[in-house]
Amino acid sequence: MERFFLYDDIEENKTRFVSFMGENQRYDLAILQSVRFYGKVLVLDMQHNRFAILGTDDLDEPGYLEQVYNRPPEEAQEIREYLYELIG
Template identity: 45%
Template sequence: MSLYERLYDESEKAKVRFVGFISENGRYDFGIVYTHMFFGKPLVVCMQTGRSSLLSLEDADNREYLQKIFNLRTREEAEEISIFFKNNLPSTSIEAEAEH
């Protein structure tokens, strides 16, 4: 008897972007993995803490979530990160872009 049931086991070539920037409130380093998995939501990894999350543009508006998931100290940091993601995450999923 199997100890687990495999849900998926996929391989793909993914686009990865590494972005680092500094603001009045701190330094930020992120890896953004654009994938066809997870409904086209990019996987965002904070390179400083190792924390990660799947993020859409709608998620980027949720500053409280960003503050919690990336362990940000202040609301100002969450606001900066929100603005950055709203300007740098795709507005549509990769699947939708591939169809055009």
């Protein structure tokens, strides 16, 4: 059977690994910047094995980070504040 690819691209991208302490929690994130995401970034939460493609519009959406990263509001807010500094 022949595979039907929608796309199979190789590109250079920029990846940043960040580890920081919040009030009560450590965060380990990988942030990938690629032209594929149309100005947004792919943010991987390496501790909880979750990821999302985020832009400032997503950061502004109430409860969005809490849902995609399965984090309580206080922890999601710490991630949100860091990402605003990075991509805002």
